[in-house]
Amino acid sequence: MNLPYGTGHSQVLVLAAGGPGELYRDSVYPNGCFGSLGLALEAGIELVNLTESQFGIGTRREGFPWNLSGTYVQAMPHVYSIDAEGREHHFLADYYRSTQELASNLFRKGYQWPFHATRMLDFGSSLVDLAIYRESAAGRRVLMDYNRNPMPVPGDLPFSLDRLDDDVRQYLGTAGAGQAQPIDRLRHMNPLAIELYRRYKVDIAVEPLEFAVNNQHMNGGIQVDRWGRSSLAGCYAVGEAAGTHGVTRPGGAALNAGQVFGTRAAEHISACRMAKSAPLGDMTDLAEAGVVELLAVLRPDSPLTVKAIRTQVQARMSDCAGMICDAESVALALREAGRLNAEISQKGIASGHSAEMARALQWRQMALASEAVLGALDFFIRHGGGSRGARAICDSQGECIPGTRSGPLQEYRFRKEREAHRSEQVVVKLEDNQLKISTRANHTFDENVRSFFERDWPAWLTGKVYDT
Numbered sequence: 187m188n189l190p191y192g193t194g195h196s197q198v199l200v201l202a203a204g205g206p207g208e209l210y211r212d213s214v215y216p217n218g219c220f221g222s223l224g225l226a227l228e229a230g231i232e233l234v235n236l237t238e239s240q241f242g243i244g245t246r247r248e249g250f251p252w253n254l255s256g257t258y259v260q261a262m263p264h265v266y267s268i269d270a271e272g273r274e275h276h277f278l279a280d281y282y283r284s285t286q287e288l289a290s291n292l293f294r295k296g297y298q299w300p301f302h303a304t305r306m307l308d309f310g311s312s313l314v315d316l317a318i319y320r321e322s323a324a325g326r327r328v329l330m331d332y333n334r335n336p337m338p339v340p341g342d343l344p345f346s347l348d349r350l351d352d353d354v355r356q357y358l359g360t361a362g363a364g365q366a367q368p369i370d371r372l373r374h375m376n377p378l379a380i381e382l383y384r385r386y387k388v389d390i391a392v393e394p395l396e397f398a399v400n401n402q403h404m405n406g407g408i409q410v411d412r413w414g415r416s417s418l419a420g421c422y423a424v425g426e427a428a429g430t431h432g433v434t435r436p437g438g439a440a441l442n443a444g445q446v447f448g449t450r451a452a453e454h455i456s457a458c459r460m461a462k463s464a465p466l467g468d469m470t471d472l473a474e475a476g477v478v479e480l481l482a483v484l485r486p487d488s489p490l491t492v493k494a495i496r497t498q499v500q501a502r503m504s505d506c507a508g509m510i511c512d513a514e515s516v517a518l519a520l521r522e523a524g525r526l527n528a529e530i531s532q533k534g535i536a537s538g539h540s541a542e543m544a545r546a547l548q549w550r551q552m553a554l555a556s557e558a559v560l561g562a563l564d565f566f567i568r569h570g571g572g573s574r575g576a577r578a579i580c581d582s583q584g585e586c587i588p589g590t591r592s593g594p595l596q597e598y599r600f601r602k603e604r605e606a607h608r609s610e611q612v613v614v615k616l617e618d619n620q621l622k623i624s625t626r627a628n629h630t631f632d633e634n635v636r637s638f639f640e641r642d643w644p645a646w647l648t649g650k651v652y653d654t
């Protein structure tokens with residue numbers, strides 16, 4: 187597909203449409219986040235690091251999407267699940283060996299918010315994520331109750347603010363959060379946290395809060411250079427659309443990255459003087475061809491509906507490409523994703539009114555983005571890729587096993603990350619309607635070479651630094 191930039195006034199396009207939140211069923215993104223990865227693929231633009239994402243606990247977009255990090259868990263509410271018969275389960279007690287260990291790791295979810303495979307080991311804080319994930323997979327609802335302290339692990343002492351790990355006790359002591367109930371500790375440390383949910387008609391001071399492990403961020407995306415330039419001349423990408431977020435993005439870094447690259451792209455576009463120069467040829471034909479190509483996907487008689495595509499893509503991504511993965515289910519999911527895209531190409535998407543037409547186009551691109559993520563993941567796993575950042579790559583031959591108080595969880599045995607994979611990126615590109623997946627060595631950066639004014643400043647003065 188050709189990308190006719192703007193309306194014929196510019197040779198520059200900046201993709202800044204955010205992350206592909208709609209890819210997953212279990213998602214803490216607001217509704218309607220589609221991003222532009224599918225569009226970029228259709229335009230032949232290279233994507234990188236699609237294997238990297240973030241998952242963590244939060245309330246889903248069906249209600250009010252929000253991460254339960256920071257003081258929400260540092261207040262240490264009681265976490266439990268409810269089964270179909272309405273029975274309560276104190277499931278975290280099946281994982282941790284003592285009430286102190288359970289409460290301390292719940293607290294640590296505050297600043298160790300995203301899931302990380304290695305934190306499932308040694309009774310770490312991601313065992314909380316795994317436990318919640320397993321409860322949800324078993325069809326139970328998971329809740330946190332701010333009017334109850336964590337219940338004791340059977341056979342152990344009850345919860346006490348005096349029986350917490352040193353880092354936790356010190357933090358709460360410094361914060362002055364010695365109140366007896368979680369809701370009072372939360373009110374003391376962050377009263378707005380309670381008000382925030384009240385605004386969305388959920389009063390956590392009165393009723394328990396339902397939550398789950400959700401997808402929250404795409405760390406990969408459009409491959410860009412230091413100025414935000416993509417592999418397509420004149421096309422830039424900034425923010426979550428750009429693949430600049432690495433493997434273990436620290437909280438808060440997404441917004442900063444968007445601001446930094448927004449400024450850099452603007453500076454570069456200005457230096458190139460491209461924004462104000464007219465396109466080289468007549469854009470009308472190109473734009474028309476693009477529109478015709480887009481509209482060709484809309485076919486009233488197609489058996490494929492937007493709803494069916496959405497359900498299929500989101501279920502596949504959450505079930506097979508969430509925080510727990512394995513080679514077999516990813517490979518199967520990839521084949522199914524390929525089949526869906528072939529069917530879309532062949533039969534188009536049914537659409538009625540005009541709003542649905544736009545959704546149909548967005549879902550065509552999401553289906554493609556989903557195949558690209560699964561393709562990158564499959565490639566990574568087939569080449570020995572291990573667990574890092576977002577996902578645990580489960581493997582019966584893996585070196586690591588998460589332990590619980592009643593023994594190791596063999597089915598979650600997982601691979602370690604391979605050192606060599608730290609020096610390369612997985613690159614995905616659509617060529618002749620086929621996903622091409624390869625690796626590219628990371629740029630190296632010599633930390634010892636410091637900037638030197640008299641050597642470096644001339645390149646800024648002359649504009650050489652922009653590499654136009």
Ligand SMILES: Cc1cc2nc3c(=O)[nH]c(=O)nc-3n(C[C@H](O)[C@H](O)[C@H](O)COP(=O)(O)OP(=O)(O)OC[C@H]3O[C@@H](n4cnc5c(N)ncnc54)[C@H](O)[C@@H]3O)c2cc1C
Pocket residue numbers: 202203204205214215216219220221251252253402403424425426427437438439440441442444
């Ligand atoms: C619950 C939650 C909590 C988070 N907390 C933090 C945090 O504490 N710190 C942090 O750094 N990051 C956080 N993030 C991540 C961060 O919010 C996002 O990465 C960041 O907002 C992305 O910014 P963006 O400008 O790239 O995209 P967005 O903010 O998503 O903006 C994209 C814009 O493009 C528009 N758009 C989309 N498609 C099109 C189109 N086709 N044409 C025209 N316009 C389009 C959208 O309407 C939107 O206005 C959080 C994310 C979530 C979901």
